[in-house]
Amino acid sequence: MPSDLLSRALDAPGEPPLRPLPPLVAALLHSLGAPPRLAAHLRAVHDVAVELVDWVRDRHPDLAVDRDAVLLGAATHDIGKTLHPEELTGPGSRHEEAGRNLLLDHGFTPALARFAATHGSWAGPAVTTEDLLVSTADKVWKDKRVPDLEDKLVRALANATGREPWEEYLAVDDLLTRLGADADRRLAFQSAFPVHP
Template sequence: MTTADLLLRALQDCDELPLRPLPERAAELLRALDAPPRLAAHLRAVHDVAGQLVEWVRVRYPHLRFDTEAALFGAATHDVGKTLYPAELSSPGSEHEKAGRQLLLDHGVDGRLARFAATHASWSDPDAELGIGVEDLLVSLADKIWKNKRVPDLEDLVVNRLAAASSRPVWEEFMELDEILARIGEGADARLSFQAAYPVHG
């Protein structure tokens, strides 16, 4: 099976795990970039988790204004820079972040959608904190929870935004967020297996 075949399968496969499809524009971009199949699988897993988080927030916090489309597109493309730095699919690295944002801009993606490639790992940067929206936090959270990784500092930021929107006590919002993250985290093994089934290279 060729790399292109594996990429297409990673984008469309629902046999093993019923993950929602990526936004068509994101899928087209990954095909045009001949993205590594493992990257496509990872983006689908994170995008699916982001979708679950977005739906939960929209139901529980109907008055919280945020850009659903941007959050989902951001989750679907946050690691696109790894097409340029494929070694970062299996080893730590941050070269893909700014490179991914620039890659999206170069392919005509609006800056409000391209930003997630850079912000998904910078939520803890105090200089960036004021510019980080709910959408950015949800993408960052999805990029952790897809593999059931809990990051207290990130979750605290999310809880504070939710408490400000609801006027409910922070502890109450923490309990609610903890419950949904634990529930989503239960699917981590299946998502990790789905990603691992696809190679970095063909």
């Protein structure tokens, strides 16, 4: 039965329709016996990340953004919660380093495993546009707006493209407002799956 719930969290169409996780991530979640709610959450964040990174690519075609890294990062950012399921319903950051280590142990490169450890912090000097997009997806999927995160993303886009920050801010704000409009339905999808089957 637990794997049936996990399979439904990974495969149910969702409302709004949610894209499936990359097969590599779905297989890893199955092998770990991940909580169904975690799989549903990762799908919701991954789905928003697709929208974000594709918007950046369409608006800034000359900006080099590693789309695959963003999508894999969004799909695995909370994987450490398989080891710390209490953090699915309460606060905590133990899942971050645990997730990075788990991904490294399963053959992910450090460049891809880092998102599990960095998605909750965007203040470091080594933060990339990819990191900012994963962190933004992890907030806006539930319509949470974080001004300092959004400011960093706006500055990164403006610096990379030469556009004025106010112009980038207006465009980013419009996008995040649009993405946030489906937050209640994404939250309902996630809540339909148990933490502990």
